[in-house]
Amino acid sequence: MADAQGKTAKLYRMVMEDHLCPYGLKTKDLLERQGYAVEDHKLTTRTETDAFKKEHGVKTTPQVFTESRRIGGLEDLRRHLGQTVREDSETTYMPVIALFGMAFAMALAVAILVTGSLFTWRVVEWFIAISMCLLALQKLKDVESFSTMFLNYDLLARRWVRYGYVYPFAEGIAGVLMLAGILIWLAAPLALVIGAIGAVSVFKAVYIDKRELKCACVGGDSNVPLGFVSLTENLMMVGMALWMLARMAV
Template sequence: MTTSNTKSTRATLYRMVMDKHVCPYGLKSKWLLKRKGFSVEDHHLTTREETDDFKEKHDVSTTPQTFIGEERIGGYDALRQHLTGTGQKDDETSYTPVLMIFAISALVALSVTGAYIGDIFTIRTIELFVAFAMTMLALQKLKDVESFSTMFLNYDLLARRRVGYAYLYPFAEAFAGILMIAGGTAALIASPVALFIGTIGAISVFKAVYLEKRELKCACVGGNSNVPLGFVSLTENLAMIAMGLWMPISILAL
């Protein structure tokens, strides 16, 4: 790629627009260019033959393709990197998925306690935050149990001895989280489950990361995540331990 022509405000975009298919990346490229103030010369590739001819002519393997001035920028990811300086490689570390789960769990917990208790500054808010986060994290794992179990087997001590536990774990986490949301007797049933899986998980993560100094990916948000194993997973497990201990105390003390 040649040096960026940052002074040009005119862009040429080639994208697939067919009767049964409009390329979503082409739409996103056009939207991004206009948002950044470019005048877009929008060329539609309306047939497979026209698309293949374009690829051969410009020696590219994919569309859309954006040109700014005389410079070919590339596809949507390259354009986004060029115009915004952001973008993520497939193997690049990202905490965004787990941070979004925690943020949404916190907001949902605040909404529920505010609506049904009338006060967001309560112990129940914290309980619900952890329970919602457990449920959402379990859902991420259940999206692809095979990928999760493979990644989980890299470090979990019990799963290495009993492979079936790697498949059971996300269901157990979801079960515990849902029952803790319900509260009362249901939370009492969930507490030993959360305490068990949280304790095994915390020991496993601590051993793999802090004793053996291994660099692994965390399975906490599913088997395809790029979250490093360490603080996030340890926090998840410690939160389950805390909930497993706290819920019986709080319920039986009433």
């Protein structure tokens, strides 16, 4: 910030042999980028840290002080500087945007490698197949958490609980086979079934029952809201499956 030029901030952060506080480093970096001259006070022992917390009545470090006023930790500093702070429970589409963005970049890379050109209709195929693989990977990181969140809305999983454990593997297998262009007789029907069930489930939960839920599409720990993006993911699988089945029939 422009009005921060020439100002000084005191920063108290943990710098121990066995622990270098990452939030302290981020806080120091943020202050310096905002034009503050930082008086960096390093708390080098647990006893010193506990004494500091007790003296100032705080539960955590780092702590920032400016002009004899305590600002607080990293998130408090960000608010003080007028920056947006996202709460842990706040919904966000960023994980999905990042995943689909990377999938598209990878599809373009495959296009260049295979055809030597970006302008090929197969980019769409590769994009969807890679997206399925990446989405499956997110779910496979913690199948238990995914299956729990999945039960909130998936119609088949509610009737057959084990489907929540099967789904990530089915999505991953279908994505890999479609990317390789092999065993389409298996991959396409598999993607069609799980995509159709998913689309119907999301549509019912969001647009008929009007429920506000989090989507399990990028794993069981996501804050992505269930809705249009989730429906799009399933419709992409359905469309890809129908396209490949049509190609097989020709």
